[in-house]
Amino acid sequence: MNASAVTSTKTNRPRIGASDECDMKSDTGELFRDGTLPPILVRASAGTGKTYRLTARLLQILIQGGAPETILATTFTRKAAGEILDRVLVTLAKASTDAGELAKLRQQVGIETLPHSICLQLLHRLVANIHRLRICTLDSLFTQLARSFPFELALPPAWRLTDEIEEEWLKERAVDAVIAHLDPGELTTVLSMLGKGDIKRSIARELLNVVGNAYTVQRQCKPDVWSKLVAPKLPEQAALTQAAGMLRTAQAKGKQIPQKLESVAGIIERGEFDLLSDDTLIHNIAKARRTKQVVKFGQAKMPEGVDPYLDVLYDAVRSVTLAKLASQNVATSDILSAYDYQISQLKESLRVLSFDDVAIRLASTFSSLDRSTLSRRMDGAIDHVLLDEFQDTSPAQWQVLRPLALRVTETDESTESDASVSEDEPVAKSFFCVGDTKQAIYGWRGGVAEIFEAVADEIPNVRQSEQNASFRSSQVVLNTVNDVFQNLHRHSLTDDAGLSDPAEKSMHEAKAIVRFSKSFPSHVSMRPDLSGYVRFETSPKVEGDKQERSRACFQLAAQRIAELNQRMPHAKIAVLTRVNATVGRMIFELEQLGVDVSQEGGNPLTDSPAVELVLSALMLAEHPGDRRWWFHLHQSPLGQIDGMSPTWVREYIQESGLAQCVQCLAGVLAPICDARDTLRLRQLTQLALQYEPNATSRLRDFVRMVGEKRVERPQAAPVRVMTVHKSKGLEFDAVFLPEIDGSLAKQSPMCVADVPHLGQPPVAMSRYISNKSWHFLSGQWQRAFGGHVAGEITEALCLLYVAMTRAKQALYLITPPAKDDTKSPAGLIHQSLGCETSMREGDELLYESGDPEWTTK
Numbered sequence: 001m002n003a004s005a006v007t008s009t010k011t012n013r014p015r016i017g018a019s020d021e022c023d024m025k026s027d028t029g030e031l032f033r034d035g036t037l038p039p040i041l042v043r044a045s046a047g048t049g050k051t052y053r054l055t056a057r058l059l060q061i062l063i064q065g066g067a068p069e070t071i072l073a074t075t076f077t078r079k080a081a082g083e084i085l086d087r088v089l090v091t092l093a094k095a096s097t098d099a100g101e102l103a104k105l106r107q108q109v110g111i112e113t114l115p116h117s118i119c120l121q122l123l124h125r126l127v128a129n130i131h132r133l134r135i136c137t138l139d140s141l142f143t144q145l146a147r148s149f150p151f152e153l154a155l156p157p158a159w160r161l162t163d164e165i166e167e168e169w170l171k172e173r174a175v176d177a178v179i180a181h182l183d184p185g186e187l188t189t190v191l192s193m194l195g196k197g198d199i200k201r202s203i204a205r206e207l208l209n210v211v212g213n214a215y216t217v218q219r220q221c222k223p224d225v226w227s228k229l230v231a232p233k234l235p236e237q238a239a240l241t242q243a244a245g246m247l248r249t250a251q252a253k254g255k256q257i258p259q260k261l262e263s264v265a266g267i268i269e270r271g272e273f274d275l276l277s278d279d280t281l282i283h284n285i286a287k288a289r290r291t292k293q294v295v296k297f298g299q300a301k302m303p304e305g306v307d308p309y310l311d312v313l314y315d316a317v318r319s320v321t322l323a324k325l326a327s328q329n330v331a332t333s334d335i336l337s338a339y340d341y342q343i344s345q346l347k348e349s350l351r352v353l354s355f356d357d358v359a360i361r362l363a364s365t366f367s368s369l370d371r372s373t374l375s376r377r378m379d380g381a382i383d384h385v386l387l388d389e390f391q392d393t394s395p396a397q398w399q400v401l402r403p404l405a406l407r408v409t410e411t412d413e414s415t416e417s418d419a420s421v422s423e424d425e426p427v428a429k430s431f432f433c434v435g436d437t438k439q440a441i442y443g444w445r446g447g448v449a450e451i452f453e454a455v456a457d458e459i460p461n462v463r464q465s466e467q468n469a470s471f472r473s474s475q476v477v478l479n480t481v482n483d484v485f486q487n488l489h490r491h492s493l494t495d496d497a498g499l500s501d502p503a504e505k506s507m508h509e510a511k512a513i514v515r516f517s518k519s520f521p522s523h524v525s526m527r528p529d530l531s532g533y534v535r536f537e538t539s540p541k542v543e544g545d546k547q548e549r550s551r552a553c554f555q556l557a558a559q560r561i562a563e564l565n566q567r568m569p570h571a572k573i574a575v576l577t578r579v580n581a582t583v584g585r586m587i588f589e590l591e592q593l594g595v596d597v598s599q600e601g602g603n604p605l606t607d608s609p610a611v612e613l614v615l616s617a618l619m620l621a622e623h624p625g626d627r628r629w630w631f632h633l634h635q636s637p638l639g640q641i642d643g644m645s646p647t648w649v650r651e652y653i654q655e656s657g658l659a660q661c662v663q664c665l666a667g668v669l670a671p672i673c674d675a676r677d678t679l680r681l682r683q684l685t686q687l688a689l690q691y692e693p694n695a696t697s698r699l700r701d702f703v704r705m706v707g708e709k710r711v712e713r714p715q716a717a718p719v720r721v722m723t724v725h726k727s728k729g730l731e732f733d734a735v736f737l738p739e740i741d742g743s744l745a746k747q748s749p750m751c752v753a754d755v756p757h758l759g760q761p762p763v764a765m766s767r768y769i770s771n772k773s774w775h776f777l778s779g780q781w782q783r784a785f786g787g788h789v790a791g792e793i794t795e796a797l798c799l800l801y802v803a804m805t806r807a808k809q810a811l812y813l814i815t816p817p818a819k820d821d822t823k824s825p826a827g828l829i830h831q832s833l834g835c836e837t838s839m840r841e842g843d844e845l846l847y848e849s850g851d852p853e854w855t856t857k
């Protein structure tokens, strides 16, 4: 190794470089020569140290003299960004003084001669320039970028970002405005089109649903995306009349077929084709055409000679069905345009933007900016791009990142002539991207795992590497993970994978499962010393509905957790649920057993009765005539305040502000509060302080915000409950999955997008139709619908993978009794693991591996 420490003459910063003759190899396997780090894309399985790898790259750049302001590292959460920065600083600090730590750092960055002194110099330099180092979330990067391009992005002066709650309110207000601007005739027509023929009970709810499902996706598309699905023409009237006559008079045996033909002939004559959209005969015609067989009805074949007339019938039904879908698409497009107008007006008047708004404006601006303008306007060039959790990047986000990524990977002259690059210094630029397509669980927020694949195509000379050795999980846990995901083909769900009929939803589902399974790499543990345990069991059999059955799972999980918590009070235990709604139910079961439990991401403050009292006082001021609030306050110390009345509260707020008033009311309640309520009241006052600068005149807006905003306890309890989505990036000694019984596929989507080019916006969009009607669709649309379904199944598998791989040592899987081949995660696990005991009975141990008496390391 011939590495030497040098100091860059121009910038006077510490720098370590490799000689021309010698490559250096770090323990991450990256080679670099003379200050050049190769562009690299790492496919890293769960627990294999993405953060470690990214931190190593960051340190390599810094040690080679990369200036902090030229580095951009993005990750998924603010917490992860903080962890990366901490690791860089702590690593350098330790390596400055400790020989052992220096040896580790040398190994990590691949520089055997790295001295203490350089680490110390770097540390000083970094601390002095910490504000210049961009380690942030994409949201935060985009906000910074937006501030550099206010005119191009047409941003209103003094704009601010909305949060999720405000965004929901604005959405509701915009939908109300859309409804108010439709005349009653338009409203009925639009709703009947949107709701597929039914006039929905709640107009606003239906519109909110449409907006929630389609608005974000369609914003990135061309305006005509909703008109791409075109219905074929109805057959000529003469052909229809002839078909009706021929079908009616066809010589058919038996009773069933003549009756059917008579009935369809009548429908043809009356032109009521939509009655046949879901008809078995129509399905059979479609199937016979696809399989090149004769048309059957029941067991019998259709009489000879009617085929051409059945074709006319089929074409007519197809035309009418697709025309209806096309008109629903137009109605959806109209509603979304009206909504876009209203929400844009509203946001402009309030001078607010959401993260999505910023990303979309940036995406369209960045695609037309040249690279040197980009560098100049961003307060200097970014020479090093490091992207974490890349699988969850959305197409719009990639459009913003792409020019930055291309700038640091292209070696053409335009990039070399950037003003910010000094001529006597080697151009040190680098690109690093890490992610795991098996963990792509944010499809619903616009994340598209395929973008990961697109990077491999778009970034010139990018090297690809894969890492599957986990520093997190025990081999026992990983063996189960390997067995589950590599044996998914054992489930009957994959039986249709051999089909070649794109009109069959089950084929797309089956193919997605087989694809996932075939590309699943074997995971190995780097911690052979770690004891581990996996247990898969059914909960007791209970009478009752689904709610009761899942309650039995939660109770069993709570019981096992209470035992574990008693045996190992310091073990970190997590219960991961599929949906938010069940988090509270699980917490309830644990609290019943006296387990100290907290919720990741927090609960709304309304989980405290003391907070509820303060909110009642505010509601009383807003609605003096409503006795409910009086009644609530009456028995509490707030009811005893001298002169307490709606006027008293209103005047207090007018004179001293909302936060002061909340603090005063909290002070009155303090003597009767336990530690938990006291903390929640303090958090309520803080929330009021944050809310005050942008407060509306209506107190109920504050009350509603408190009811919706999640506020975390400052310190997590040893047992935590959260959704799988929230658990991303986290790890626990033991993980409980008590909600693996739900269907793998989500409910039918509201709309489907046709995305022929990876990572690009959709070229066409349509409302969804049920699988029974897919045969009416063109090949292009069948692929789009199938692709959507496959994407959802893949996401469900990703969700299970993320959940199982959060476990360091132990994994507990609990399901209610069910059929063995049930189409749920539990069914997949049961079949993949080859469990011999059936899932049908309660209290059954289905699978066990490792040491039930495992202990934490």
Ligand SMILES: Nc1ncnc2c1ncn2[C@@H]1O[C@H](COP(=O)(O)OP(=O)(O)OP(=O)(O)O)[C@@H](O)[C@H]1O
Residues within 6 Å of the ligand: 044, 045, 046, 047, 048, 049, 050, 051, 052, 053, 436, 439, 470, 471, 472, 728, 729, 730, 731, 805
């Ligand atoms: N090279 C390494 N040597 C020792 N421990 C490591 C190494 N890399 C990572 N670890 C440890 O392994 C665990 C998992 O690392 P990390 O969280 O970075 O994984 P990850 O790839 O981001 O996982 P996931 O994608 O599942 O969130 C952490 O406890 C981390 O400290």
